[in-house]
Amino acid sequence: MKASAYKDLPEGELIGRYLEGDQEAFEVLVRLHKERVFGFLLGMVQDRNLANDLFQDTWLSVISALRKKRGSYEHTGRFINWVIRIARNAALDHFRRRSRWTDNGADETYWDRLPDRNPLPDAVLTISEDLQLLEESIGRLPSAQREVVLMRQEGLTFREIAQLTGVSINTALGRMRYGLINLRKMMNSAHQVPVDTPVTA
């Protein structure tokens, strides 16, 4: 089957074909969503190597779950939502594991426990200064706001985000609003005055 023919197939059909042994169908799914999944993970962990590790883990979990047919994916839902859910779990597992290694002293604040704020060590990525600043600012958002911003940016609707994170749609929208306001504040103040204390949802 030609690659172009796969483009018109619904995701449920692609998954069905993959489970029948058509590997190319799965390749189409990966190529469709790889940037979204990676973009979400990179924004969450703020470390390119780690995001790549988690990206790989996420897709291996997807393959494993599809093969065992025990995955929570249902044809009624969007495939990307399910994959982002798995990616989110991978990121949360990482934070839990890291918290065991980290000496959480009494003086340490929430902001200290956020991932490394250093610029991404990737010379290949020629992003503008604003985009680099944006990336750093995303990493400084409170985690609840960060994940909503990233999920929405990767194409999930607010209703889907609310469902995935187990909150009301008003809460999801509220976190998004504060997330955007905080990003704007941090970016505006980056070259002027010290960063404002972010608004918490």
Place this chain on the structure above:
Amino acid sequence: MKRIHMDKNLWLLLHLYGEEHNADDLDELLKDGALSEEYRQLGQVKSLLDQRRVHPDPARVAHVLRAAAPNGLHGAADTTRRRPRMRLIRRVSAWSAFAAAAAVAALLVWPLDPDDAVAPDSAPSEAASESTEVLPPWDDGSQLVDVYTHIEVLSARSTDDAWDEPEVLRIDSLPPAGASSGFTPASAFRQR
């Protein structure tokens, strides 16, 4: 979506992200100066976020696709993944600790007096083979403790008693059989 019980600022976000399409409704909201300014400012951030493009390492994608092949999860060797840093540090630390322990052991076992050294040329190789024989698995904490304990025992045996605090009585300090105790109570001196 119904706007009942929803804040105008939140409703505005639905318009910003294209999840609400009623143009008249948006016009109505933007008549409010504060809301209009928020819409403009958040729109700027959104447009910057929309430019954010990141790509995964192609080697990782290739690995995933190999894994997706039949029996791929078992067959695809993972050559892309980084080695966990903490594990590496732990292993390096274990090696360092063992090397230090082995060095101390070698110093203690090695005769300090040159006359005691029977075969200087062969001694290092013997010591080496001995240490090879007792080499514990390099990351086994309990065996490392055993080695340390062994070093402590050897150290105690090879060191003369300190002049002022013999921990164990020497055999020649004990009275001969049939004789009275080698210890004389202090009161006896006073009686003399």
